[in-house]
Amino acid sequence: MAESMNGLKRTHRCTEVTKAEIGSTVTLMGWVQKSRNKGGIVFVDLRDRSGIMQIIFENGDIDEEGFEKAGRLRSEFVIAVTGRVEARSGAVNENLKTGEIEVRAGALRILSESETPPFPIEENSKTREEVRLKYRYLDLRRPDLQRNLIMRSRVAVLVRQFLANEGFLEIETPILNKSTPEGARDYLVPSRVHPGSFYALPQSPQIFKQLLMCSGYDRYFQIAKCFRDEDLRADRQPEFTQIDMELSFVDVDDVIDVNERMLAFLFKEVLGVEVQLPIQRMTWTEAMNRFGSDKPDLRFGMELTDVSEVVKGCEFAVFKNALEAGGSVRGINAKGQGSMPRKKIDKLVEFAKGYGAKGLAYIAIQEDGSVKSSFAKFMKEEEMKALIEAMLGEAGDLLLFAADKTKLVWDVLGALRLELARQMELFDKEEYRFVWITEFPLLEWSEEENRFTAMHHPFTMPFEEDIPLLDTDPGAVRAKAYDIVLNGNEIGGGSVRIHQNDVQEKMFEALGFEKEQAYKQFGFLLDAFKYGVPPHAGLAYGLDRMVMLMAKEESIREVIAFPKVKDASCLMSEAPNTVDEKQLDELGIALKVQEDEQ
Incomplete structure (x- = not known):
């Protein structure tokens, strides 16, 4: 049965209570994160937007009715607790801001009871996003959000x-x-x-x-x-x-x-x-030439190299046709990836096709200096050597090339550069690079x-x-x-x-x-x-x-507190939705039903 506050005032948020308050009386209000009933003693983690405080309910410190109520507490009940701040009786919890203290309850009010929520209110939730967004008001209780x-x-x-x-x-x-x-x-x-x-x-x-x-x-x-x-x-x-x-x-x-x-x-x-x-x-031109993107990630290298001049006389049709049509041939050097399995390279080719490429040409330089390439048979030995030199290729490197209209080449290699960086874990997540x-x-x-x-x-x-x-x-x-x-x-x-x-x-x-x-x-x-x-x-x-x-x-x-999903709808409020005929009539709007093509 829910109780009213009846003049009770909150004195602190949970983590606003510090060791300095030991010995003083505080009133906290929030949600039950979890409750552990050990018979003569009940431990409750109380949560508000600031964090968590451990509350102890023990027979004798709180009257019998209060202790009985404490035994009924469940996850997401909303409660008000008045009690004395003490140093932790058990082990200090270093993961909590309030890990060195606890509150020994002298009075308890259950302000609101809760049904069992459809998913646990916890950090790094593993619950599907669709479910979380449907119950966004619960999702927003999670500490990370x-x-x-x-x-x-x-x-x-x-x-x-x-x-x-x-x-x-x-x-x-x-x-x-x-x-x-x-x-x-x-x-x-x-x-x-x-x-x-x-x-x-x-x-x-x-x-x-x-x-x-x-x-x-x-x-x-x-x-x-x-x-x-x-x-x-x-x-x-x-x-x-x-x-x-x-x-x-x-x-x-x-x-x-x-x-x-x-x-x-x-x-x-x-x-x-x-x-x-x-x-x-x-400048935009420098960014496009070096990174294939006007929003370059500068936390790692792997810059684009324009090799159009180097390959302009070769007989490889893909390069030749791109240059004759006024395009360019550019490449990136994935250092240390020369031993990448063929299946993985094929996946990169498919990735590039998703950005409009007809394919990717590659040279894999083995640790012994030998070369595996998708187009070596169309190149003279000295042409291949000059191309590897232009790309600063060394033993163990994987060189990837795109040839087409320059804008498309930028798009493909710019996206491929980011994909390889993800696979090779080249990002420093602690770095902010403007x-x-x-x-x-x-x-x-x-x-x-x-x-x-x-x-x-x-x-x-x-x-x-x-x-x-x-x-x-x-x-x-x-x-x-x-x-x-x-x-x-x-x-x-x-x-x-x-x-x-x-x-x-x-x-x-x-x-x-x-x-x-x-x-x-x-x-x-x-x-x-x-x-x-x-x-x-x-x-x-x-x-x-x-x-x-x-x-x-x-x-x-x-x-964002209440975001939309991919089709611009809100799973929680079910917007957008239909409106009644009267509203449409007032606006002079008639709906034309689009019939599906058979």
């Missing part, structure tokens, strides 16, 4: 503190916006008052934060909810949180400076990790749309000296854009924005926008730019992803 959410809260508080001290103002931007279909799909919200019209949920506060710069607010930030209707993966959700900022009268170095200092502050305060400043910078990637291409060619598209968004500023190339060679124009990468994950990105009308018009032309079309989508921003707009730049972090990396988790679902 609670630590993650406490860390997330701490990061948000420290970000606010740091940016406020730097002169930023926290300003909220609207959630109900106009749809501007550039980028991912919008989530749409029908309007009852304007039948047939829709709001869009924001993919980011981009346009509004630029308008705030036009309005003279100088330095803005927001911890903003954003929404994208796109396919999910481990580090992506349909709704996510950005640390969003915009600054006026600045250029690239100013934005990087304030953000480097913020990252150093966060990692020192939250993890005790010193971030060495300044953070390394690398790098800024700068000078991105402003535009990329879309085969699908047969036109250039913005690599970031249409308001990104090109390098001043590259502006003439917008007319002659748009693909060569560099953007004043920058991403901050941590351990191979992009955690934030931004750019200097275009603030001159003529440059913005040139950009829209390069993107194939008619002036009318641009005004239809972004008219209110372009109108605002007619009334005096300062040079401005910004950056946004994925808060979920940053905390995921800080907490050393594999999925952002582990740092």
Whole structure:
């Protein structure tokens, strides 16, 4: 039978009680982690968000009714205990923060009873994720998840503190916006008052934060909810949180400076990790050439080598055809993997095919210096020797090559490099390795749309000296854009924005926008730019992803209180769901049933 608190006040959380309180009386409240009834004495581990305290119920210290109640305690009962703090009578538990003390109970109230939970509330749960997410309110009681959410809260508080001290103002931007279909799909919200019209949920506060710069607010930030209707993966959700900022009268170095200092502050305060400043910078071209990725993991080597020049005269058709089509031949050296079994190499070939490769060529250098290769018969001896030398191949190494369009070669070898590093355990999980990637291409060619598209968004500023190339060679124009990468994950990105009308018009032309079309989508921003707009730049972090990396988790679902699963549904609340006809009628919406094709 549940009791009320009836004026009882909690004095401490479990781990707030220390040896200094020995001899004093405390009142603790929380959940029963486990209970052990030894006859005349009952041991209970009491849990709250701070951790665990051992409680002892012994006949004589507590009245008979209280002792009888203690004997009935089960896992996840919610209780209030008043008792005296003592040094542990048994062995000290070094795994617990409170391992040197215990509380001898003088009074007990059962505030709420619990059915047997569908899975144990414990760290490193082995329970299937689907079950945990269905009962997320129970899953969130687990100490490791609670630590993650406490860390997330701490990061948000420290970000606010740091940016406020730097002169930023926290300003909220609207959630109900106009749809501007550039980028991912919008989530749409029908309007009852304007039948047939829709709001869009924001993919980011981009346009509004630029308008705030036009309005003279100088330095803005927001911890903003954003929404994208796109396919999910481990580090992506349909709704996510950005640390969003915009600054006026600045250029690239100013934005990087304030953000480097913020990252150093966060990692020192939250993890005790010193971030060495300044953070390394690398251009997009260098990152792609060396690592096959614009979010390189710098915790290990195994860099890509361009061997196009070395093999250009050879008769191996795969290399020859790629070079004749304007592509390239590149390789990576997996040191010490020359004895990898053929079956394992075949698995790597299949892995590469998953990224669009037609296959992988390889050279396995044996310990005795002899060579096994998938293409040796097409190469002259001196050509093979030159190729191995170019790859710095030594006895015991495995050399892997991809040949195709350069973008595809980068993708394949960039992914293969990470896969091999996982297999070879080259990551130091305690290391946090930051790098800024700068000078991105402003535009990329879309085969699908047969036109250039913005690599970031249409308001990104090109390098001043590259502006003439917008007319002659748009693909060569560099953007004043920058991403901050941590351990191979992009955690934030931004750019200097275009603030001159003529440059913005040139950009829209390069993107194939008619002036009318641009005004239809972004008219209110372009109108605002007619009334005096300062040079401005910004950056946004994925808060979920940053905390995921800080907490050393594999999925952002582990740092979000109520996440969605792969099909963007919530297993606990069963959202999305149907609504009744009356609501649809009010909105003027009729559902069209899609019949399955027979």
